[in-house]
Amino acid sequence: MIFRRALLREFTHAAAAVFVALFAVLITTVLIRLLGQAAGGRVPADAVLALIGFGALTELPIVLTLTVFIAVLLSLSRSYRDSEMVVWFASGVPLTAWIGPVLRFAVPLALVIAGVTLFLGPWAQLKNAEYRERLDSRDDTQRVAPGVFRESAGARRVFFVEVGAGEDGRVRNVFVSEQNEGKLTVIAAAEGFLQSDAQGNRYVVLEQGRRYDGEPGTPAYRVMSFERYQVQIEQPQSASALASKTRTKPTLELLHNPDARNLGELVGRIGMPLAALLLALLAIPLSFVNPRAGRTNNLLIAVLTYLVYSNAITICQAWVAQERMPFVLALLLPHLVVIVAMGLMFYTRLAVSPFWRARA
Numbered sequence: 001m002i003f004r005r006a007l008l009r010e011f012t013h014a015a016a017a018v019f020v021a022l023f024a025v026l027i028t029t030v031l032i033r034l035l036g037q038a039a040g041g042r043v044p045a046d047a048v049l050a051l052i053g054f055g056a057l058t059e060l061p062i063v064l065t066l067t068v069f070i071a072v073l074l075s076l077s078r079s080y081r082d083s084e085m086v087v088w089f090a091s092g093v094p095l096t097a098w099i100g101p102v103l104r105f106a107v108p109l110a111l112v113i114a115g116v117t118l119f120l121g122p123w124a125q126l127k128n129a130e131y132r133e134r135l136d137s138r139d140d141t142q143r144v145a146p147g148v149f150r151e152s153a154g155a156r157r158v159f160f161v162e163v164g165a166g167e168d169g170r171v172r173n174v175f176v177s178e179q180n181e182g183k184l185t186v187i188a189a190a191e192g193f194l195q196s197d198a199q200g201n202r203y204v205v206l207e208q209g210r211r212y213d214g215e216p217g218t219p220a221y222r223v224m225s226f227e228r229y230q231v232q233i234e235q236p237q238s239a240s241a242l243a244s245k246t247r248t249k250p251t252l253e254l255l256h257n258p259d260a261r262n263l264g265e266l267v268g269r270i271g272m273p274l275a276a277l278l279l280a281l282l283a284i285p286l287s288f289v290n291p292r293a294g295r296t297n298n299l300l301i302a303v304l305t306y307l308v309y310s311n312a313i314t315i316c317q318a319w320v321a322q323e324r325m326p327f328v329l330a331l332l333l334p335h336l337v338v339i340v341a342m343g344l345m346f347y348t349r350l351a352v353s354p355f356w357r358a359r360a
Contacts, residue, residue, distance in 0.1 A: 007075070007101040015071035015109075022063045023056075030055040050131060057124035061117045061272045066306070068109050069279040072102055073302050076287030095349055098284050106280035114273035118251045121269075126248040161192075174206055186212040189229065204231050246321075264321030267330050271313040278338045279306065285345035309338060 030052050037043040043051065076098065079085045089095075149160050162173035176187040189209025196202050206229040214221030246254070246265040254262040254269075286302050316330035 004101045004104070007098070008105055010075045010078075011071050011101070011105040014075045015067050015105075018070045018074070019063065019067045022066055026059055026063055027052065027056060030059075047131065051128065054124045054128035054131065057116070058121055058128065061113045061121060061276075062310075064109055064113050064116070065272060065276040065279065068106050068276050069283055069302065069306060072105070072280050072283035073287050073298070076284060077289045077298060080287065080289040095284065095346065099281065102280050102284060103277075106277055110273045110277045110280075113276050117269045117272045122248060122250055125245075129245060129248050174209070182215060184212075184214060184216050187229070195230075205229070206231075258327075260323045261321045263327045264317045264319075264330075267320050267327065268313060268317040270331060271317070271334065274335050275309060275313060275338075278335060278342070279309065282338060282342045282345070285342065285349050288349065309334065312337070 031048070034043055034048045034051055034055075038048055076085075079088075088097075149158055158175075158177040160175040161171045170191050170193045172191055174187070174189045174192040176185075178185045178187075187206065187209060189206035191208060192204060192206045194202060195205050207227065209226060209229060211224045211226065211229065212221055213224075246261050249262070249265070251266070251269060254266050282305065283302065286298055286305065289298055312334040316325060316334055319325035320327055320330045
């Protein structure tokens with residue numbers, strides 16, 4: 001039917017444009033945040049690309065949900081503004097006839113969202129957490145970069161190397177500042193390099209330098225010159241907490257261990273594709289635009305509706321995790337409220353404009 005083909009084509013074109021715009025905003029936001037962390041030394045520059053990929057995958061369901069909602073809303077709103085809806089209604093096509101094309105467009109995307117939230121998203125969260133944990137477990141020597149002041153993992157030391165390691169593995173003009181229990185230690189050396197013993201212990205060896213020890217604000221400082229200064233590198237203990245992060249757990253593991261936290265996570269994962277489907281249907285009555293009135297009122301209402309809906313799912317998810325609400329009630333309540341509101345909106349539109357109904 002021409003009616004369905006025209007709607008599906010317009011939904012697809014609008015969805016492509018909206019997705020590109022939203023995805024560009026997402027990538028830009030993640031990139032700016034990670035570049036700030038990389039500039040501060042918390043994330044190495046070569047890890048930015050991988051973290052962008054993991055971050056984009058975890059946020060993809062939100063982008064796709066908004067894409068479905070906005071695409072249907074913009075397409076139908078344009079039909080109202082260009083008076084195409086009047087033609088369809090005058091031809092005997094009721095408002096409920098838009099449900100079928102919208103479902104044909106929204107159901108495949110809702111399935112994609114379900115696949116991401118239930119399977120791909122937890123995997124991306126796990127890999128992101130593992131990658132960040134691996135970065136945090138680096139020792140202090142791996143954090144040093146030429147010409148940049150860097151803090152140690154415990155934020156007790158500050159390192160500076162003017163010239164990076166050459167072919168001989170030595171760095172030049174080394175500066176180390178350490179503050180511990182109110183005492184300040186500053187070490188300046190002409191050269192430095194790494195050394196390992198037979199047991200695998202690693203050491204930083206500094207040559208031709210001085211060490212200053214004292215309390216800030218007092219003249220009591222001790223100065224020591226050295227030809228060779230050797231310090232053992234403490235390997236950070238990785239306190240892995242991945243097992244306790246429900247966002248990183250596979251969906252099957254959540255189902256096999258249905259405690260409060262796992263059930264709360266399931267509420268959020270199952271609720272996202274359902275929300276995408278219901279928002280697409282809700283966009284049908286929300287898309288009404290009076291050509292003689294303002295064109296942004298329905299968009300503002302749509303944005304507010306999405307925020308309230310998504311926050312309601314998040315609140316129910318938190319209440320299940322806190323054992324304040326049963327799982328089944330939290331899983332169904334936000335969506336039932338939207339279904340009731342959608343039914344009332346359809347009824348109101350049909351009651352206000354009787355000619356919208358199909359002709360007998």
